Amino acid sequence: MLEFCIPIIFMYIINQAYSFVDNVIVATYVNERALAILSSCMSVINVGFSLTSGIGSAASLLVSRHVGAKEYDKLPRILRDAVIVGLMLSALIVTFFFLFTRPLLSVIHTPAEIVNETTILVYIYTLS
Numbered sequence: 001m002l003e004f005c006i007p008i009i010f011m012y013i014i015n016q017a018y019s020f021v022d023n024v025i026v027a028t029y030v031n032e033r034a035l036a037i038l039s040s041c042m043s044v045i046n047v048g049f050s051l052t053s054g055i056g057s058a059a060s061l062l063v064s065r066h067v068g069a070k071e072y073d074k075l076p077r078i079l080r081d082a083v084i085v086g087l088m089l090s091a092l093i094v095t096f097f098f099l100f101t102r103p104l105l106s107v108i109h110t111p112a113e114i115v116n117e118t119t120i121l122v123y124i125y126t127l128s
């Protein structure tokens with residue numbers, strides 16, 4: 001079972017390394033305010049990242065199960081359904097972020113003076 005977790009663990013390590021390097025660059029070349037904005041933004045964005053990673057893992061599990069059972073005839077339907085569900089959930093996640101970014105920032109106690117900039121950055125990440 002551990003061998004199935006390794007790609008997920010590796011993905012999270014890469015994501016954390018990217019965030020770390022991003023923070024170092026912003027802290028070194030910009031300023032503390034920009035670092036606070038980035039950190040608050042990433043706290044919110046990681047919610048979406050975790051949701052989409054879980055969805056991808058579930059789709060991968062379904063495909064793997066049917067490949068292992070040699071039920072190749074079921075794969076086109078599973079892949080089609082996975083794409084449809086992924087697109088629908090992506091639209092829901094984007095909508096969620098556009099509706100609830102400010103409340104989420106409030107929950108994580110983001111300072112009021114950076115809420116506007118953090119919200120804009122969340123929107124940029126969400127749309128990209």
